[in-house]
Amino acid sequence: MTFKKRGLMGCLTAVATIAAGLGAAQADNWKYAFEESLTEVQGVYATKFKEEIEKNSDHTIQLFPYGTLGESADLMEQTQAGILQFVDQSPGFTGALIPEAQVFFVPYLLPTDQEHLARFFRESKAINEDFKGLYEKQGLELLQMFPEGEVAMTTKEPVETCADLDEVKFRVMTNPLLVEAYQAFGATPTPLPWGEVYGSLQTNIIQGQENPTFYLYSTKLYEVTDYITYTGHSNFTTAVMANKEFYDGLSDADKKVVQDAAKAAFEHIVVYQQGLAQQELEKIKEAKPEITITVLNEEQRSCFKEAAKTVEAKFIEMTGDSGEAILKQFKADLEATK
Numbered sequence: 001m002t003f004k005k006r007g008l009m010g011c012l013t014a015v016a017t018i019a020a021g022l023g024a025a026q027a028d029n030w031k032y033a034f035e036e037s038l039t040e041v042q043g044v045y046a047t048k049f050k051e052e053i054e055k056n057s058d059h060t061i062q063l064f065p066y067g068t069l070g071e072s073a074d075l076m077e078q079t080q081a082g083i084l085q086f087v088d089q090s091p092g093f094t095g096a097l098i099p100e101a102q103v104f105f106v107p108y109l110l111p112t113d114q115e116h117l118a119r120f121f122r123e124s125k126a127i128n129e130d131f132k133g134l135y136e137k138q139g140l141e142l143l144q145m146f147p148e149g150e151v152a153m154t155t156k157e158p159v160e161t162c163a164d165l166d167e168v169k170f171r172v173m174t175n176p177l178l179v180e181a182y183q184a185f186g187a188t189p190t191p192l193p194w195g196e197v198y199g200s201l202q203t204n205i206i207q208g209q210e211n212p213t214f215y216l217y218s219t220k221l222y223e224v225t226d227y228i229t230y231t232g233h234s235n236f237t238t239a240v241m242a243n244k245e246f247y248d249g250l251s252d253a254d255k256k257v258v259q260d261a262a263k264a265a266f267e268h269i270v271v272y273q274q275g276l277a278q279q280e281l282e283k284i285k286e287a288k289p290e291i292t293i294t295v296l297n298e299e300q301r302s303c304f305k306e307a308a309k310t311v312e313a314k315f316i317e318m319t320g321d322s323g324e325a326i327l328k329q330f331k332a333d334l335e336a337t338k
């Protein structure tokens with residue numbers, strides 16, 4: 001081989017090496033923040049998502065549970081700025097950003113039956129198609145929405161009807177429609193970030209709040225309230241999303257890995273939650289035997305159901321045609337997945 005030939009071969013080898021390098025996926029570390037601890041529902045979802053991504057790609061996921069990067073509003077800012085690649089944020093905190101996501105706070109819209117809910121979240125056009133466009137407008141790629149369980153009210157005094165909420169300062173997430181809902185229920189709604197809830201109950205700044213049963217136990221809310229009341233008016237929903245610019249920049253193969261991981265984590269979380277509320281309620285009773293747990297009957301629920309009509313009208317007033325279309329699709333999807 002002449003020197004000239006060896007030179008050409010060398011060049012070709014170098015070009016081939018660079019080309020192979022470009023073709024191979026780069027292993028990245030992606031940051032994913034959520035609003036709960038690692039062992040709570042959002043944490044269990046995030047852990048499964050991480051496992052799936054790391055099993056099916058060279059990428060790694062770094063998880064940031066609640067408290068490590070600030071409150072929910074901070075997590076959203078960091079995701080929109082591209083500091084975080086993934087975030088789990090409940091529509092309870094996304095209301096001002098995506099008003100249509102407040103549809104989850106129209107009372108008695110979602111069923112309490114967990115199997116029906118799972119089918120709805122899996123198959124709903126509103127959830128899986130319509131909401132995607134609304135999140136996109138805010139620089140977010142919606143990956144998955146999922147339920148976290150029926151919401152219960154916890155208070156310092158018994159609640160058997162709307163009249164019992166009179167003069168009760170009731171903490172809600174920072175969501176305008178949730179404020180409307182508790183106003184319609186007769187309470188004095190008090191929007192607060194999560195970090196202020198336990199202390200505000202302890203110091204009597206507020207006298208009530210709502211959350212799913214597992215969270216009442218894991219965050220020890222039963223220590224600072226004496227009554228747990230199931231009115232059946234709401235199911236806690238959350239949403240996992242990616243920064244859109246980041247997501248759009250992924251290869252098709254990586255997009256598939258992300259989508260598949262989101263779906264696998266959804267199926268995992270549905271099974272994980274079977275019986276969870278009842279189990280955690282038993283633990284609350286064990287920790288605080290004197291707690292009063294009440295499931296309101298139909299008659300007791302009637303004033304809350306009546307109030308729901310006002311809240312639904314308010315939702316349409318706040319969101320216009322776009323919200324009305326989502327609401328209509330929601331109802332159709334709920335009917336279709338019964």
Ligand code: 6CS
Binds near residue numbers: 090173193
């Ligand atoms: O009430 C809240 O603010 C919180 N509740 C739950 C179930 N998850 C996170 C959220 O911050």
